Amino acid sequence: MGTMIQQLLIKYLIQNGRLGIPDIGIFQVKRIPAQVVAAGTAIKGPVSLITYHAEPVPADKHLFEFLSSETETDEVAAIGQFNAWTQELKQKIFDHQSVELPFIGTLLLDQDGNIIHTAPESAIGYQSVSLPEGVVLETSVVAEGEEISASDASWWIYAIILLLLGVAAIAYYYL
Numbered sequence: 548m549g550t551m552i553q554q555l556l557i558k559y560l561i562q563n564g565r566l567g568i569p570d571i572g573i574f575q576v577k578r579i580p581a582q583v584v585a586a587g588t589a590i591k592g593p594v595s596l597i598t599y600h601a602e603p604v605p606a607d608k609h610l611f612e613f614l615s616s617e618t619e620t621d622e623v624a625a626i627g628q629f630n631a632w633t634q635e636l637k638q639k640i641f642d643h644q645s646v647e648l649p650f651i652g653t654l655l656l657d658q659d660g661n662i663i664h665t666a667p668e669s670a671i672g673y674q675s676v677s678l679p680e681g682v683v684l685e686t687s688v689v690a691e692g693e694e695i696s697a698s699d700a701s702w703w704i705y706a707i708i709l710l711l712l713g714v715a716a717i718a719y720y721y722l
Contacts, residue, residue, distance in 0.1 A: 552632040555617050557650045559610060560597075566651075567604035570637055571662060574599055574651055587683040597651055599664030 560566040564576045579594045614625035636654075639646045640662060645655040653665040678684065 551618070552614070552628055553648065555614055556632075557648070558617075559613050560651065563609075566610070567607055568633055568636070569604045569606075570633070571604070571640070571654070572599055572601040572664075573604060574664075583684045587678075589677045590684070597664075597666050599652070599662075601662055 556566055556568075560574055560576065566574045568574075575598050577596045577598045579596065581593045582591045583589075584591045611622050611626050611629070614629055615622040618625055618628070620628075636646060640654055640656055643656050645653055647653045650667060652667050655663055655665075657663050
């Protein structure tokens with residue numbers, strides 16, 4: 548049962564981008580957009596990384612509803628299964644065992660009693676793509692507090708014109 552709960556928690560993390568485990572912490576999917584690399588001659592695809600924050604986790608009703616639906620049991624049974632899995636996980640960690648959760652990473656206790664998270668070796672993302680010879684992309688850096696000016700700040704004029712055309716079409720149809 549523990550492996551099934553673990554797989555469902557990974558599915559929940561992927562779908563929702565966030566998973567809280569009581570007395571352990573919060574895992575989040577951090578998405579890093581595509582970047583220009585190698586002096587503008589290649590593009591590194593977007594990547595998703597799992598991050599960990601040691602903080603108190605409130606009960607997540609949405610998680611319990613998800614587990615109940617996925618296991619086709621009532622919510623009380625799903626909460627019981629989740630709590631049993633969580634207790635087993637905490638026991639292993641606090642017995643100074645290294646616990647590997649597929650996709651999420653490895654958890655272990657440091658000398659000060661804090662949980663340390665090590666992300667999995669492979670990030671989820673795309674490979675870098677080299678650009679054709681002679682094509683170099685420039686990267687622009689925006690200073691903090693500096694705004695990027697819109698190329699056309701009069702977009703609302705087009706919206707009003709489309710609104711008027713829509714109203715005219717409705718009026719023509721009904722009159």
